[in-house]
Structure formats: C-alpha cells, structure tokens
Amino acid sequence: MATTVLGISAYYHDSAAALVGADGIAAAAQEERFSRRRHDSAFPAQAVRYCLDEAGLTLGDVDAIAYYEDPARKFRRVLATYAATAPHTWSSFREVMPAWLGWKARTLDTVREELRGLGLGAVPPVQRFGHHQSHAASAFLPSPYESAAVLCVDGVGEWTTTSLWHGAGQRVEPVAELRFPHSLGLLYSAFTYFCGFKVDSGEYKLMGLAPYGKPVYARLIREKLIDLKPDGSFHLDTDRFEYLHGHVMTGRRFEELFGGPRRQPEAPLTEREFDLAASVQEVTEEVMLRLARTARERTGERRLCLAGGVALNCVANGRIVEEGIFDEVWIQPAAGDAGGALGAALLAQRAARPHTRTGRDAMRASRLGPGYDNDRIAAYFDANAVPYTRLSPEELSGQVAEQLAEGKVVGWFQGRMEFGPRALGGRSILGDPRNPAMQSVMNQKIKFRESFRPFAPIVLAEDAKEYFKLSQPSPYMLIVAQVAEQQRLESDGAARGLERLRTARSTIPAVTHVDHSARIQTVTAEADPRLHRLLGDFKERTGCSVLVNTSFNVRGEPIVTSPEDAYRCFMRTDIDTLAIGDLLLTKADQPAWTEDGDWRDEIPLD
Structure with a gap:
C-alpha cells in the first residue's frame, strides 16, 4: 500500500496536483494560481513543486504518482466519435489527430517525462484511474461519512458523463452510469x-x-x-x-x-x-x-x-x-477536474479514514494551497517601500470590522489558499452586505465584470438560520438557499430584467439575489478562527453577522496566490484596505501605482 501519493490532473481543463500522506491530505493546488493563466491545462509543474515543498519532500520520497483518468479509453472515445460523425467532422479530425497520435496517445509517458524534467528526484511508478472513479473518490473518501451514495455529473470523462457509486469504508463501488x-x-x-x-x-x-x-x-x-x-x-x-x-x-x-x-x-x-x-x-x-x-x-x-x-x-x-x-x-469543494487529482491520489493510497469518527471531513477547510508568514509578507513590502501597519490578530480584526461597517471594501488574505474555484476566506474580498450599492460597486469598480453577477454571503454558522432557510451547514459555498422571511423586504414586482438589481429585497441586499436566494458559506471558529472572529467583531459593531465574500481577483484572472498577486490586485482596483496576515494596508497611504499599458487588455475576458 502506498503511503505518500502525488495526484495529477492535466492537459484538458484546470490542471492540478494534490499530495496525500500518512497524515491525510497535505497539499493541493491548481496550476492556474501559479501560472496566472485561468483554467490552465498545462502540466501542473508549479503545483507539483508547491505540493512537494509544502511537505518537505522530493519525488524520491513519493511512493506513487496517480493520474486522474485513462488516456487510452479517452482516445477510443474520440476515435469512435469521429467515426460515427464522418465525413462532417473531417476538418476537426485533421486538427486534433496529430496530438492524439503523438503525445496524447502516450500521456502517462508524458507525465513521467515532465516529472523527470523538474529535477526533483527519481520518478515513482505512475498509476491511472478512471475520470469518474477519481471524481467519486474525491467526493466520498474525504467526506465525513462512513458510507454514502455518491453522484458524479459532468461533461464527459473517458465515456462516462453521469455515474452513481456506493461508498463504504475505504471503497467506492460503481452502481450505474450514463x-x-x-x-x-x-x-x-x-x-x-x-x-x-x-x-x-x-x-x-x-x-x-x-x-x-x-x-x-x-x-x-x-x-x-x-x-x-x-x-x-x-x-x-x-x-x-x-x-x-x-x-x-x-x-x-x-x-x-x-x-x-x-x-x-x-x-x-x-x-x-x-x-x-x-x-x-x-x-x-x-x-x-x-x-x-x-x-x-x-x-x-x-x-x-x-x-x-x-x-x-x-x-x-x-x-x-x-x-x-x-x-x-x-x-467536494474542488468538484471539477482539479479535484480529480485529489481523488486519484486517494485511490492510490487507500488509507484509513479516521476523520469519519469525529464527523468532520478531511479537506482541512479546503485550505490546501500556499500560505505566507508575516515575515515573508513584510519582506516583500519593505523591499518595495510599501507602507503598512503591523497589528495583533485581535487589533487587525477590530480595525477591519470597523472599516467594513463604514462601507469600505477589504482585501482579505489570510492563511493557506483555498483548493477549488471558491474563495472561502483565505483569498477573499469582503464588504458590508447591508449596503444596497455594494453589489454594483464591487462588480463594476473592483471585479470589472457584469453587473448582474450575484455575490455570496459568509455568515457565522451559529447565526445562519437567523438569515437563511438553510437546513445543514454549507462550509464550501456550494449550497443556495432562500433568505429567511424575517430578513425580507417588500419589493417592486413590476421590474423586469436587470432593472430588478435596483430593488433591495432584504436587510442584506448585497447578497440577496433577485429571487431572494443566496449562495451561503457558514463559518465556524474551528474551521477558520480569524474569519469567525472578524464576523463576530462586525456583528458587535453592526448587529449583523453576515459579510459579502467574493474571490480576490478581477475578471479573467485566477484568484491571487502570493502577497505580490494580492498587492497588485489591491492597487489595480478600488479596494480600500488590504488585510494580509497581521499587516494592514490603506489605499490612501500607498505610493502611486503605474504599469506599462492597460493591464485589462492583457487578460482574456471569459
């Protein structure tokens, strides 16, 4: 049985690496966070380096490499599809076949070559698992349940598009598929x-x-x-x-x-x-x-x-x-292809699941990416003459809560980065949900994106039912529920289309969608002590234990990873304050920010 396994998803969408060791999931990250190319499908070289560095290992310390799908089966599906649709697909066939007859046909060899090229030690054996098998493992094995039904639905893996599995103990068995x-x-x-x-x-x-x-x-x-x-x-x-x-x-x-x-x-x-x-x-x-x-x-x-x-x-x-x-x-918070890297690693390891005895999941609040200590952050700012104030965690939380209550927008960079597409309080932009203008301000002046896009609330877990009709915890912002009746306001039912944005529908309008719904993240002190403290401090000042939470990035850009990424995003946008570790930066105190050209021209819109 493998003790330490490096899982890899690559080449098609949202490449990632994940490392699983004797103590559970050690690290996981998408390549896009390092390359700064959104949904990067290249081999996740930087994510692999990060995972090994986080655990203090080399490839020689790893027992196995686990790849998240079966390239040969995928190739057979591609060939069968072209055969069934010929001659209409001839032009597409001519474009894609060279790659499939070349490196894609030998994907596992390509993975080995890429790993060797990193110069991080001898490459262990490479195993491959089915695409939906990897999804199913990522869903069940880190879950808090001893047994469960497992449902995986996506575009397509090798052949499977929808699959039902039965998870029990350390195994995930197939039941049915489309x-x-x-x-x-x-x-x-x-x-x-x-x-x-x-x-x-x-x-x-x-x-x-x-x-x-x-x-x-x-x-x-x-x-x-x-x-x-x-x-x-x-x-x-x-x-x-x-x-x-x-x-x-x-x-x-x-x-x-x-x-x-x-x-x-x-x-x-x-x-x-x-x-x-x-x-x-x-x-x-x-x-x-x-x-x-x-x-x-x-x-x-x-x-x-x-x-x-x-x-x-x-x-x-x-x-x-x-x-x-x-x-x-x-x-699974990394439910897409990136999570397949984690699922494959868990399948190869087949380790015990002690976390189920406590009723907790094994995802470590999805904080599986890089973290930066205060000295590392301060060194970057000092080297670039960036002014900041260093505070105790309690002082920083109080000052940020005060600024949020005054209507300021805050970049919140704390601890390790999240694995998956959601910002969950590690790399977030925060605002006051009571402000009816906050949605349009954050969409247009900070995120530079469409005005209709809703924002999600984070809420103290113990207060969630006061604000939302939510029957279970939602730690990963993956459940939508209705805003509670006692928080709703009467609204103009005659408004149509985007005109409906102008109507406040609840006491927390910035996170209430036009149908009175919200995509909720519940926060506990155990999962995220700093974010929980901040919500408590904001509640103490305002009576409200909810904040707007959106990812720390702008449209077309991956979520920020490093202090350098965070400062650049802070200065490019109308974010008022940056809270990064124990350091607090105010926009008004910063030196003028200049760049060659307009950075928005360089980032592809999605």
Whole structure:
C-alpha cells in the first residue's frame, strides 16, 4: 500500500496536483494560481513543486504518482466519435489527430517525462484511474461519512458523463452510469455557449442569470432536446447540437429552435438570454433531483456525496437539500477536474479514514494551497517601500470590522489558499452586505465584470438560520438557499430584467439575489478562527453577522496566490484596505501605482 501519493490532473481543463500522506491530505493546488493563466491545462509543474515543498519532500520520497483518468479509453472515445460523425467532422479530425497520435496517445509517458524534467528526484511508478472513479473518490473518501451514495455529473470523462457509486469504508463501488454523448454537463454548456458565455468557465454566469428570467423554454427543452426518464437517466437529441463535430456547441438547428443566432460575447443581454438561462436551469434541477432520488433508492443510503462539474451548480445542490431526499449532503469543494487529482491520489493510497469518527471531513477547510508568514509578507513590502501597519490578530480584526461597517471594501488574505474555484476566506474580498450599492460597486469598480453577477454571503454558522432557510451547514459555498422571511423586504414586482438589481429585497441586499436566494458559506471558529472572529467583531459593531465574500481577483484572472498577486490586485482596483496576515494596508497611504499599458487588455475576458 502506498503511503505518500502525488495526484495529477492535466492537459484538458484546470490542471492540478494534490499530495496525500500518512497524515491525510497535505497539499493541493491548481496550476492556474501559479501560472496566472485561468483554467490552465498545462502540466501542473508549479503545483507539483508547491505540493512537494509544502511537505518537505522530493519525488524520491513519493511512493506513487496517480493520474486522474485513462488516456487510452479517452482516445477510443474520440476515435469512435469521429467515426460515427464522418465525413462532417473531417476538418476537426485533421486538427486534433496529430496530438492524439503523438503525445496524447502516450500521456502517462508524458507525465513521467515532465516529472523527470523538474529535477526533483527519481520518478515513482505512475498509476491511472478512471475520470469518474477519481471524481467519486474525491467526493466520498474525504467526506465525513462512513458510507454514502455518491453522484458524479459532468461533461464527459473517458465515456462516462453521469455515474452513481456506493461508498463504504475505504471503497467506492460503481452502481450505474450514463455515457457520452448524453451529458447533462454538455447540455448546460450548450446553453452557456448559446447565451454568449465561454464554455467551461461561464456556466456559473448562466446560473446567476437564471433568476432574471422565466423558464418559458423549459417545455421545449424537454420535448426537443432531452428525453428524461423517471429515474433521472436521459438521452439527448444530438442532431440538435454541434459538439460532436468538434468546433462549437450549437449551430443552425439550435438557432431554429430558439428563435435566432447565439448572443455574441459582450453583446447586451436580452429577455431571451434571461429566459433561456431560467429554462435550462429548471431542467438541470429536475434531472439532478431525479438522479438523487434514484441514488437514495439504489444504495439505501441516507447521505449523499457530490462531485463533477455539475456539482458546482449550487442552485441544484440547494434543491436536493431542500427536498430532503437525503439527511445530509456533502459536496467536494474542488468538484471539477482539479479535484480529480485529489481523488486519484486517494485511490492510490487507500488509507484509513479516521476523520469519519469525529464527523468532520478531511479537506482541512479546503485550505490546501500556499500560505505566507508575516515575515515573508513584510519582506516583500519593505523591499518595495510599501507602507503598512503591523497589528495583533485581535487589533487587525477590530480595525477591519470597523472599516467594513463604514462601507469600505477589504482585501482579505489570510492563511493557506483555498483548493477549488471558491474563495472561502483565505483569498477573499469582503464588504458590508447591508449596503444596497455594494453589489454594483464591487462588480463594476473592483471585479470589472457584469453587473448582474450575484455575490455570496459568509455568515457565522451559529447565526445562519437567523438569515437563511438553510437546513445543514454549507462550509464550501456550494449550497443556495432562500433568505429567511424575517430578513425580507417588500419589493417592486413590476421590474423586469436587470432593472430588478435596483430593488433591495432584504436587510442584506448585497447578497440577496433577485429571487431572494443566496449562495451561503457558514463559518465556524474551528474551521477558520480569524474569519469567525472578524464576523463576530462586525456583528458587535453592526448587529449583523453576515459579510459579502467574493474571490480576490478581477475578471479573467485566477484568484491571487502570493502577497505580490494580492498587492497588485489591491492597487489595480478600488479596494480600500488590504488585510494580509497581521499587516494592514490603506489605499490612501500607498505610493502611486503605474504599469506599462492597460493591464485589462492583457487578460482574456471569459
């Protein structure tokens, strides 16, 4: 049995590395955080270096390398797809085959070569696991449950697009699956593309857009695009899509169905996009609910674990929780492909799961990335003549709470970086949720992104039910629930589209979406003492134990990793204050910030 395993996901989307040792998960990070290229698919060389450095190891100290999918099976699926769609896919075939006949056909050898090139010691044996097998392991093995149903839903791995597993003890056994080209993830991505957003990164925008519309196309989707069975299995009418042909997601037949061509990126949003988003979201939730009920029936389990890209659809997750299909639901915070690196490492190690005896998960609050001590941070600032004040943790928390209560926006850089797409209080931008203007200020002047995008609340776990209709903890910001009735305000029901942004719907309007929902993160003192203290200090000053929390980055950029990244983002935006470790920086005290050219021209919009 391997004791120390390095897991790797690479080459397709959101490459990552994860290290699992005798004491559990030691480190995990996406390559994008180091390369500063969003969703970087390159070999995760810098993430590998970080994981080994964090544990004080070399490759020679590692027992095995675990790769998150089976390249040979994936190649067979690609070949079978081209064979079934020829000759229409000839141009795409000519583009992609050289890579598949070259390095992709020998992916595991390529991984070995990349690792050797790092010069970090002898490369241990490389094992490979199935894509959905890795997802399932990432969902169940770190979960707090001795046994559970496990549901994995994404675009596609090798062949599988949806899979049901039964987790018990140290094992995760397959129960049922759906196969390509019938994919809920690809259905959702098709609408993402059709509404003018980028596939594999814009799906969360579509989810945020849905409450502005009405599901007027939902019946059409059910009748023309998806044949949905009572057990949640389904078939797509693939003739209506273009993704089998290799270039785009939708084409003429999709356009005929929904009244015209796709929205061009950056073009104004119209009622059609609002309604399309609402419609595909409703269908997605219906599929997920049926799959969850089948998972309960087929496994007999009272607890559910979720992973795969569709598990990041926190509205659908919230529906599963709200319906009470399971007593508890746990979602892997790195539910997408990055989490596959962790799942593969856990499969190779097959270690004991002592954390289940305490009822806690093994993710260490998802704080598995790099951390920086005060001396390292101060050294960078001193070398660059950056003024700051060094405080005790208690003093810093009090001063930040005071500034938040005054309406200031704060960059909050504390401890180790989060693994996964959500900022959970390690690399966050914080604001006062009671301020009705906070959403537009943070979207347009700090994040430089679309005004419709909702912000998430963080709340003291002990006060969560005072603000939200939430029946279980939500530590990873992956469950949406309604704002509690006692917090709601009367609103103008006549407003349409983006005009609805101007209406305050609750006592915490900056985190209340137009349908009175919120994507919630509950914070405990055990998981994050500093963030819990800050929420308590803010409550002491305002009576409110909720803050706005968004990721510490701007549109098109990965979440910040280092003090250098944080300071650059702080100076490029209208963030008022930076709290980084025990150091507090005020924008008004900083020297003038200059750069060659406009940095926004260098970052691709998503």
